[in-house]
Amino acid sequence: VGSVRPYLQFARLAFQRRAAYRLANWTGVAVNFFFLVVHAQVLLAFFRSRPGALGWSPYDAVLYFSASEALLMVVGVFTDLRSNLAERVRTGEIVTDLARPITIYCRELAERYGVALYFMLARFTPVYLGALVLYGVAPPLKPELLLFPVALALAVGVSAGLWYLACSSAYFRDTANGELSALVFVNTLLGGMVVPLDFYPDWLRAIADVLPFRATLYTPVALLTGKLGGGALVFGLVHQLFWFAALAAASLAIEARGLRRLAAQGG
């Protein structure tokens, strides 16, 4: 149990670091709201032209997008290009981590959970509740909602694994900016950020269902919207669990190889 403590500290510090920039968070809320207002109206316009498509009312679509927009920062879909693992490798700051008896993957994972908790309180709550009030909608209160915390925790874990793997290129090439931007685009597209995967053409849906990206946004968002139940819900959670474990294993393997290969810069 003693070995868990440093990671709890990393999580706590990551939470506090984010909490120090209060104004930045409120500007972020404003930006989220702007995109919410734009896309909600676009979705309403599309869905009103054919109400009840696949059992989705226009307001289901708004509810889905509101949850997606509110969870973006919680799950960590967008990349922070200024301070991340790859940047620490490039500048040589990584040496402080190497001197510690820790696994870097576990540190990144712990920090992501710390950040996620902060954004749950500071970003998700105002954006999602604001959207519910603005559009006068509410998620259906189904028993499945009890599984939302599980799906969200797994989503953050999958996201941490994807980030780590993208950043780990820096062990071999000193920079990973290209991989990180690629991750953002694939994640928004195959994660179903704007349009629920249910409306994707079959071939694209099949690809999205296999790859890990839907575990970050689609599964928790569709669950919160009340559009994931029965077999689809079981599949979603198993899919998340599988990719969380697979990405963690891959991350740990690459870390072992990468650190042997890494020549830290700076000094």
Next chain:
Amino acid sequence: MMTAILEPLRLWARLALAAIHAQMQYRTSFAIQNAVMFSVVVSELTPVWILAKYFGSLDGWSFAELALLYGMVGTSWAVVETALRGFENFAAYLLQGDLDRILLRPRSVILQVASRDFDARKLSRVAQAVLVLAIACASLRLGPTSLAWVAFGVTGGMLAFAGIVMGGAAIQFWTLGQASELQNILTYGGAAAMTYPVSIYATWFRRVLTFGVPLAFVNYFPALAALGRTEAAGWPAFVPWLSPLVCALVLALGLAAFARGLRRYESTGS
């Protein structure tokens, strides 16, 4: 007279080339990032394509017509984002004292700010927006008059977005960088909102886009004119003709605000 125009342009090109040279140091990363930048178009247009495929059209606009809107506003914004990049990061120059160094040099402040932090990868954003625009124009079989309207709108859009980034930078003189993310709403957010016809938005939002921050004049009105639909959309036929005037006005306001902030500027003392 010619040197007065050519000299600043040559200086801008030299500063930009120096930035490209610096960014080429990580060669593989540069290549991947360019490839990824190019795929932005895929991730931005795919949701529109999926919705248009499933629902047929958006308020009478087919996917090709929506792509025309996207290509027009995308081209204007990408060009401004590339050419005037420094205005987006202006808050940092104020806070870190870079502006003092800029002011010391005997060259135009606007030019120096514009070419600072030039990002070569943004050139591929310009390329992809132009590509979408070209494909949309070709598949809609636009005639010469319509193409002239498209060019008209894209040029006006560059003026308008230039005015917006300059105005956004000007605000930093007063807020000292605390609101630097808010101008993203007008630029990135504005460009995203204009991917769709203004007619689908609620009345208040439509008014903001037409009279407040008049982005409707960047692509919506010129596109209506290009498609011959101005009056069908409920606007008098002369409205698209106002585009260059409105866009030039936005640029004039942005320039004036920036000049005013600069006069007011007192160094942080670095």
